[in-house]
Amino acid sequence: MIDKFRDDLAEALDVVWSGATIAVGGFGSSGRPDALLNALSDLDKRDLHLYVNNVGDDFTGVGRLVREGRVRRITASFPILQEFYDDYFAGRIELELIPQGTLAERMRAGGAGIAGFYTKTGVGTEIAKGKEEKVFNGERYILETGLVSDISLVHAWKGDTEGNLVYRKTARNFNPMMATAGRITVAEVEHLVEPGELDGDEIHTPGVFVQRIIKSTSEKRIEVRTTRKRPAPGAFGAGEEV
Numbered sequence: 001m002i003d004k005f006r007d008d009l010a011e012a013l014d015v016v017w018s019g020a021t022i023a024v025g026g027f028g029s030s031g032r033p034d035a036l037l038n039a040l041s042d043l044d045k046r047d048l049h050l051y052v053n054n055v056g057d058d059f060t061g062v063g064r065l066v067r068e069g070r071v072r073r074i075t076a077s078f079p080i081l082q083e084f085y086d087d088y089f090a091g092r093i094e095l096e097l098i099p100q101g102t103l104a105e106r107m108r109a110g111g112a113g114i115a116g117f118y119t120k121t122g123v124g125t126e127i128a129k130g131k132e133e134k135v136f137n138g139e140r141y142i143l144e145t146g147l148v149s150d151i152s153l154v155h156a157w158k159g160d161t162e163g164n165l166v167y168r169k170t171a172r173n174f175n176p177m178m179a180t181a182g183r184i185t186v187a188e189v190e191h192l193v194e195p196g197e198l199d200g201d202e203i204h205t206p207g208v209f210v211q212r213i214i215k216s217t218s219e220k221r222i223e224v225r226t227t228r229k230r231p232a233p234g235a236f237g238a239g240e241e242v
Contacts, residue, residue: 031171152182
């Protein structure tokens with residue numbers, strides 16, 4: 001049995017160096033490893049290349065790294081933070097824009113040892129420029145390569161000290177493939193349990209892919225809160241859930 005638990009963020013991240021490529025799990029703010037990301041700032045890591053679905057809309061986690069000028073390049077699908085674009089158009093940060101499904105599959109392929117795959121997504125657009133193209137069954141496809149990161153940072157709902165992880169709902173987006181794509185994977189978990197307490201059938205990321213695990217100290221947040229008024233009694237739609 002290998003105990004991968006670390007009780008200190010600095011110790012958990014002593015495998016990260018300035019200039020590293022880092023895959024970041026999560027879907028927006030859901031399942032984003034903010035405790036680990038904020039610790040990168042505290043530890044003064046710089047010149048980073050991030051693989052991440054969404055840069056975020058605040059100055060926590062990825063947003064903080066961007067605001068502090070610690071990111072050299074971002075490979076992402078939805079970099080919506082305005083400060084990111086300020087840096088991008090000023091030439092202070094590079095961007096590789098990838099369709100969301102393609103990014104997920106490139107990370108999954110990298111973790112599975114698959115060098116590349118053909119997809120129809122992006123054919124005939126700027127995305128396809130410079131990429132190999134082939135025709136299958138009369139349809140055009142472009143070649144996309146698998147991605148592997150130096151470090152992967154993920155957030156799980158539950159995990160044991162051997163590194164087995166369970167994700168919950170939306171947080172399961174991107175975290176599993178980011179975890180397997182990292183040469184070294186560090187996980188923060190909301191609920192830490194002992195080996196044997198997790199049902200083997202519920203484990204999403206086996207501990208063999210995880211080298212470090214730490215209890216999460218990040219706060220959950222709602223990225224964009226949307227609500228609607230409950231219909232007045234007797235009005236059309238009254239009684240519907242809101």
